[in-house]
Amino acid sequence: MTQKLKFSLQRRQVVHQILENRGDAAVVTGIGNAVHDVASANDDAKNMYLAGVMGGACMVAFGIALAQPGRRILVITGDGELLAGIGSLATIGVEQPKNLSIIVIDNQAYGATGNQHTHTGRGVDLVGIAKASNFKNTALITNKKELQAQIPNIYQKPGPYFAVVKVVSKSSPRINAPKDGTYVSRRFRSAVAGEGA
Amino acid sequence: MVGKRQNKSHWSVGVHKLFKEIGIKQIAYVPDGGLAQLIKRCQADRSIRSVVLTTEEEGVAQMAGAWLGGQRGALLTQSGGVGNCINMLSMIQECRIPLLSLVSMRGEWGETFPWQVPMGQSTVPALEAANVIVHHVSEAEKVLETVHAAAKLAFDANRAVSVIISQRISDSGRKG
Amino acid sequence: MAVKKKTSWSNAVFKILKENNIKQIAYVPDAGHTSLIQKAIEDNIVNPVSLTSEQEGIAVLSGAWLGGDAGALLLQSSGVGNIINMLGMVNECRFPLLMLVTMRGEWGEFNPWQVPMGQATQVVLEASGVIVHRAEEPQDIAETVEAAAKLAFEGGRMVAVLIGQRVVGFKDWAK
Numbered sequence: 001m002t003q004k005l006k007f008s009l010q011r012r013q014v015v016h017q018i019l020e021n022r023g024d025a026a027v028v029t030g031i032g033n034a035v036h037d038v039a040s041a042n043d044d045a046k047n048m049y050l051a052g053v054m055g056g057a058c059m060v061a062f063g064i065a066l067a068q069p070g071r072r073i074l075v076i077t078g079d080g081e082l083l084a085g086i087g088s089l090a091t092i093g094v095e096q097p098k099n100l101s102i103i104v105i106d107n108q109a110y111g112a113t114g115n116q117h118t119h120t121g122r123g124v125d126l127v128g129i130a131k132a133s134n135f136k137n138t139a140l141i142t143n144k145k146e147l148q149a150q151i152p153n154i155y156q157k158p159g160p161y162f163a164v165v166k167v168v169s170k171s172s173p174r175i176n177a178p179k180d181g182t183y184v185s186r187r188f189r190s191a192v193a194g195e196g197a
Numbered sequence: 198m199v200g201k202r203q204n205k206s207h208w209s210v211g212v213h214k215l216f217k218e219i220g221i222k223q224i225a226y227v228p229d230g231g232l233a234q235l236i237k238r239c240q241a242d243r244s245i246r247s248v249v250l251t252t253e254e255e256g257v258a259q260m261a262g263a264w265l266g267g268q269r270g271a272l273l274t275q276s277g278g279v280g281n282c283i284n285m286l287s288m289i290q291e292c293r294i295p296l297l298s299l300v301s302m303r304g305e306w307g308e309t310f311p312w313q314v315p316m317g318q319s320t321v322p323a324l325e326a327a328n329v330i331v332h333h334v335s336e337a338e339k340v341l342e343t344v345h346a347a348a349k350l351a352f353d354a355n356r357a358v359s360v361i362i363s364q365r366i367s368d369s370g371r372k373g
Numbered sequence: 374m375a376v377k378k379k380t381s382w383s384n385a386v387f388k389i390l391k392e393n394n395i396k397q398i399a400y401v402p403d404a405g406h407t408s409l410i411q412k413a414i415e416d417n418i419v420n421p422v423s424l425t426s427e428q429e430g431i432a433v434l435s436g437a438w439l440g441g442d443a444g445a446l447l448l449q450s451s452g453v454g455n456i457i458n459m460l461g462m463v464n465e466c467r468f469p470l471l472m473l474v475t476m477r478g479e480w481g482e483f484n485p486w487q488v489p490m491g492q493a494t495q496v497v498l499e500a501s502g503v504i505v506h507r508a509e510e511p512q513d514i515a516e517t518v519e520a521a522a523k524l525a526f527e528g529g530r531m532v533a534v535l536i537g538q539r540v541v542g543f544k545d546w547a548k
Contacts, residue, residue: 031486050486051484051485051486052451052484052486052487052490053486054451055426055455080402080425083425083426084401084425084426085426086425110402112404113402113403113404113407114402114404114407116402116407116410116423117423118423118425119423119425174546174547175547176546176547177546177547179484179485179486179546180485181485181486
């Protein structure tokens with residue numbers, strides 16, 4: 001039932017590479033490994049780490065995208081988190097935010113709870129769902145070359161942009177990422193909307 | 198049907214005007230008969246972005262994002278939708294993000310559809326368990342001042358506040 | 374400190390579920406339920422259903438009962454916040470419902486984001502008409518699940534067993 005395909009990309013390296021030249025982009029993470037992957041790249045004030053609310057990352061980013069139309073907003077999340085709020089893709093597909101890019105680090109597993117299979121390794125195609133939800137630019141990334149080619153698109157292609165990066169299922173080491181919601185949210189808002197907002 | 202009932206004395210006129218005065222830029226909703234007139238007025242207003250959701254929890258997340266990005270928004274939901282928001286509300290509580298929501302009640306005053314009753318009766322306890330402050334209103338002429346007070350508490354005092362609009366006065370309450 | 378002692382109680386709990394003729398086990402993976410989920414997957418009779426969101430599980434188990442099967446939902450306390458509206462159906466139709474909830478946001482929690490929902494779990498369940506049993510000691514879990522299964526399937530009620538974080542253990546944020 002599960003696909004036996006083997007992937008070689010390492011999630012942390014992928015995230016670091018994507019964020020290397022992020023400019024003024026803001027990043028919203030989903031719960032779990034994505035928090036640590038993003039925080040370990042650089043604990044930027046324009047990172048909003050969601051260490052809870054599974055299924056909420058895309059719509060938090062969408063709300064920011066509406067409020068900050070001149071800035072690119074990235075979601076970096078896992079496949080389990082995305083699936084928990086899968087209806088968000090339909091809502092975002094209707095709204096067509098030009099400045100929103102969703103990147104799913106897809107290890108086909110719930111990494112934080114013991115690596116149980118998610119649906120993405122069992123025949124469910126997230127890129128297909130995004131396409132069918134009217135995302136204008138989508139990509140399936142399975143190797144370094146494809147990653148390299150897509151990184152400019154993440155920042156430059158008109159949104160809503162959606163990419164799935166297939167990675168090895170092994171989790172990366174956890175780091176001491178900021179986890180106090182009041183702290184990260186106010187730090188983010190000051191950095192993105194200004195002190196007076 | 199909604200159009201027929203629309204009139205200038207409806208409470209939605211004042212609430213829509215208030216939304217503009219206090220700088221509401223995003224509203225999010227799952228279509229609901231109880232708030233139909235307010236939704237229609239906001240949709241017709243080009244200064245407010247109206248977002249239709251597949252489920253109400255998306256709206257809680259969107260409102261969190263609106264605030265993070267420096268805008269104000271309001272979530273419009275039916276009482277049934279409150280039951281879809283409880284986990285997402287933990288972000289509002291953990292981050293102490295302001296949240297204004299208008300909840301049109303079902304399953305209470307004169308309800309004729311039994312399936313609405315369980316969620317209608319658990320709406321307020323569920324909101325309060327999620328640390329949301331609840332303001333009740335069951336008279337049409339008091340909706341505006343209640344929403345005004347709730348908006349102050351939400352945006353000026355950084356709290357999650359729900360205005361619970363009784364089925365007695367919501368558009369759905371007048372269904373036959 | 375890692376998850377502890379889960380094998381010992383999960384063996385006994387799985388036996389109780391089998392004795393109560395549970396045929397469908399629906400779950401969103403959670404560390405506290407790992408061992409029980411594994412048993413469900415390996416069992417030849419039980420149909421394990423992996424969900425994207427816990428509310429799907431409420432609907433699946435309603436269907437199970439309508440179709441003549443008994444089932445159980447395994448979830449974490451945060452997932453309780455996703456099922457409240459769907460519970461309206463179970464309440465309205467008075468379907469039996471058995472849920473095993475592993476708690477977060479209480480005993481020794483390391484992640485502040487888990488605390489709001491953990492503290493609201495029992496209140497929102499009770500607001501939805503669910504009868505709540507708590508188990509705070511490993512040796513009490515099987516007995517509590519057995520009582521809950523009786524109340525659910527023979528008493529015709531919605532019953533949740535909250536398994537305390539004290540039992541499932543806690544880990545560290547940065548490890």
